[in-house]
Amino acid sequence: MIIVLKPGTPEEGIQQVVDAVKQFEYEPRLIRGVERTIIACVGDERNHHTLESLIVLPQVESVTPVQKKYKLVSREYHSANTVLDVAGLQIGGGQFHVVAGPCSVESQQQTIETAKTVKLAGATLFRGGAFKPRTSPYDFQGLGKEGLELLRQAREQTGLPIITEVMSPQDVETVAEIADVLQIGARNAQNVPLLAAAAASGKTILLKRGMASLIEEWLLAAEYICVHGNSKVILCERGIRTFEHACRNTLDVSAVALAKQETHLPVFVDPSHAAGRFDMVIPLSRAAVAAGADGLLIEVHPNPAAALSDGGQQLKPRQFAQLMAEIRPFVEAMGKRMAAG
């Protein structure tokens, strides 16, 4: 921690801060500057009281941490890329995965048909929402357990591993019976009990960034999962909320590049939610690949105009096939290869 004192702080004010620093078991080092005195506090910031509360002392101008707050997810702790095994697929190595499927599982026919279609086009995992976090209570809330059963059938018929969202600690066990990967959605990006319960399932977890999460907070959410003994985490950028509403969210490609630099975890991108409109999904997918993503989550629906949720952002099968064709040269330019199912 670096504590900067206000100009003109008298000796006894300096000493008071020094004493407080010692009391919290840091070792203070005094630097007297031109206008301001600085106290550098030596000690592990993760094991000690945060000194940030010393800002309440009238002579303190600022308190700034020096260490990064996350550890297990960082490359300082583990420098090589983590490669996860999901039902035999390698995620986070040189293979690029496209997870595809409808926003919501709506019916058996829609589910199975979509799964077959996306597999044919090259998707290696199937996604679909059974438990749906919707902004309005009047919107379709998902089929729940019935939806999970449809996902099970989709896997049975296509062999594609399943990613689906879990919204509540109580549902983790039920969802984990069907899902190969548990998704923690953007609205639950800092839902600590859910992070803990999902971690305890031992499943791979796809962790979406919250729509207002700092990159640091996103990594700390992943750290929660690791601290609970499960390091099988896929980070997923899905756009952040900004003043610009032409797209529903603003895809933050720098977050992808930074997450790859800072952590050893695989990083996926969900351009469908970032855009909120189908006509931006392909260019955002290309950009995500080029920024360094290890995979994509794409919403595909046989008839988006009639979809029960988020129809405006779902691709038709033909558009999805076009996406798969368009991203391939970008994946290869990144030195990766499209995964085979």
Add this chain to the structure above:
Amino acid sequence: MIIVLKPGTPEEGIQQVVDAVKQFEYEPRLIRGVERTIIACVGDERNHHTLESLIVLPQVESVTPVQKKYKLVSREYHSANTVLDVAGLQIGGGQFHVVAGPCSVESQQQTIETAKTVKLAGATLFRGGAFKPRTSPYDFQGLGKEGLELLRQAREQTGLPIITEVMSPQDVETVAEIADVLQIGARNAQNVPLLAAAAASGKTILLKRGMASLIEEWLLAAEYICVHGNSKVILCERGIRTFEHACRNTLDVSAVALAKQETHLPVFVDPSHAAGRFDMVIPLSRAAVAAGADGLLIEVHPNPAAALSDGGQQLKPRQFAQLMAEIRPFVEAMGKRMAAG
């Protein structure tokens, strides 16, 4: 719904949209403009398929809802102010309430001492976190059930009703045994299973706005609670996340004024979390009162410099007494009066 078609859409393209609108059981009305044709779709948007998915049709330029998405919380549905009874206190009428207490319940002495202090200064409810949603897994996570017991003792000794946060559906029952008001925190502002479980408890719920929640989304979260049969909701603005980081969040006083105009629910403000720094709490409190708030949530700690969480934003007892004195004339200028415990 208003559907705007792209310039130059041929008749068959128009007819295709008209047919889709009819299929979803809206009644289409065509308006041919200078450049664009508009289809106004008559029908209750809350009971029907959202036509927003029609944006995927190539001839559609935009689809705009006409109705508001929330209903039970709106003044259109219930025009008079809702006045809630919490342990005999009237909330949302002409009385102004200050809820005060530490960020975290840390020990018996800290808890009881703070409760007595804030009561003496005029607080009418006591707040304190037992289950704490923290950004980092290395930060203090709260005392949990032990903390609830300390809150129970605080009520016993001071008579102040208790507001405390619940983070997980499983904990609702336990927390509801102690708490007079359940708090749903900003990180859980769109945690649908938690909203539903909290609603089912029958308790009054203080619902914080998410740090990236649109006002509409905040009201829809309250609508979730109402739809689950519980209309005892206090809305709480606590600052939103913006580009400005001089304060931790940006207190949105227009949200207070708008929520008062749009809904019949009481609206509180939490300036401590909005500011993230103690020296802004008093001016933000005054502004909140002036914008129309019905109450405040203030963090108070006997020794903020040693607090286990968010020390930098907690007031010392002396500062809290000053706050109570400073806001009184503003409360009165609003035609309200400070509640007596």
Add this chain to the structure above:
Amino acid sequence: MIIVLKPGTPEEGIQQVVDAVKQFEYEPRLIRGVERTIIACVGDERNHHTLESLIVLPQVESVTPVQKKYKLVSREYHSANTVLDVAGLQIGGGQFHVVAGPCSVESQQQTIETAKTVKLAGATLFRGGAFKPRTSPYDFQGLGKEGLELLRQAREQTGLPIITEVMSPQDVETVAEIADVLQIGARNAQNVPLLAAAAASGKTILLKRGMASLIEEWLLAAEYICVHGNSKVILCERGIRTFEHACRNTLDVSAVALAKQETHLPVFVDPSHAAGRFDMVIPLSRAAVAAGADGLLIEVHPNPAAALSDGGQQLKPRQFAQLMAEIRPFVEAMGKRMAAG
């Protein structure tokens, strides 16, 4: 400056940074921490090369300034409130001023009528746009010099001093002939040549915060004016751009409180532009007063529905009179008094 080195930096890497620091004439002080080495660099950051560019060295993790970047506007430099004299009015002392008038000067009748109306209601300065920065080239661009002449007449007939916007260095002289206060608008908040030219006029300058300006950047814009020899600056908060679009901008009341704390300059608030809607202007005005503002800028139009610009946010004369009545007790609760014209 505080330079934090990456963990595991070898001695020669440390020495390289130390040498660079010395080369830029700072005095380096080494602190060896648990994981990281810190170099505190002693020297006046405003007179020396910014060391922030040292971040390009591979062993450097972060470079953080210690000093504040602004000086002349700060209370460290000048602790007492600056009180400005504008045509005999005292601004920034205990008197509270309301500047009122139409968004645009549209005609002689509209201008003179509005000036008389707002004077009658208690406004002490008159505002009106002659040069209008509009988002679209198809919107009304203002009457230009003809508008200035109407403003001159308004002053002649009412005695109210005039605030009006200047958009270009070439126009400063012309506008300064008529205006008592030059307004720099939000779109020009960092227009350095305009800040310099306006400063050179010797007039009082009302400096709006840019819609994406950090508080620090707003104060640095004021610092530009002071550095050019003119310290007659009124800061004006007018809302910032955030994800929330229910109001056009988000009024940042914490910026008002912080600007009052950090600087000695008067701080005004423009709730009309912050809200972008007339029905929020009164509550935002009350909140602005309570946050510590020294004055308000309010848009008033005899017939807002027919206004040539921003009709939706302009008050009718009757609403303006109500505003004046409503804010008075809040002004007095702040220990100030409504200025008399």
Add this chain to the structure above:
Amino acid sequence: MIIVLKPGTPEEGIQQVVDAVKQFEYEPRLIRGVERTIIACVGDERNHHTLESLIVLPQVESVTPVQKKYKLVSREYHSANTVLDVAGLQIGGGQFHVVAGPCSVESQQQTIETAKTVKLAGATLFRGGAFKPRTSPYDFQGLGKEGLELLRQAREQTGLPIITEVMSPQDVETVAEIADVLQIGARNAQNVPLLAAAAASGKTILLKRGMASLIEEWLLAAEYICVHGNSKVILCERGIRTFEHACRNTLDVSAVALAKQETHLPVFVDPSHAAGRFDMVIPLSRAAVAAGADGLLIEVHPNPAAALSDGGQQLKPRQFAQLMAEIRPFVEAMGKRMAAG
């Protein structure tokens, strides 16, 4: 315009709005819905009074424009890509251009050396700031006219056309004597007099998006230039200001894709300012190419650690050469080719 009336508006209230609409020479069409009555107003929204001011009528709930506000820049007006000729280079066609050079022109040696270096690596235009808009008055403000002379020498010695910023209408003529392309910076993105003066020069204009400009506002700024008779505009995305500060700004790749879809103008990207840190420039460059950009602006300095401005975001010559090598396959995957100087 679509006007939505509040539920329960009586006939006379409806008639009042209808009359107002007619008075402003629109043709009103009434649609009576389930809860709300809608008035669709037929007429060219760019030639008529904006009806948005009718929101001040108490019975009006919302007023929504139907037309786009920009025209000349849109593909509706001109569907094919505009290809600009800058000193013989084709911009906006199938060739991809990289503009490179230092943030600031600092000295003859630094300027000439950098120009030669970036030309060797494949840049086809040279950039360098002579007039610098800096946040702080204590920062280096650029060499001004002397800097322009150095840019002239750089062109003479390398043949690279010059892009440099102009900050004030008065300087347009001087800068236009040297520059092949005039840059309007992000801080001047809505500086209307500057847009007009730059347009009048007849030069090609590179128009940066403001850090808080909506895409629509950015296009309207370009429309200003076109309306002033100059359609030689290159749009340039350079990151927007959001809550995330890990990079200085958030590069908005969806804005690139949307601008390409909505307009016929070339779109460039400036990843150096978006990132504010050198280590993100290459991944952001790749993403920009993949999103559809027609060119890049890259800051390069022979010794970034000693740069007089923005050293932290400037690439060393070696890093720039790596960037040129890395982006090539992405440019080709987009079906474009790297331009030859």
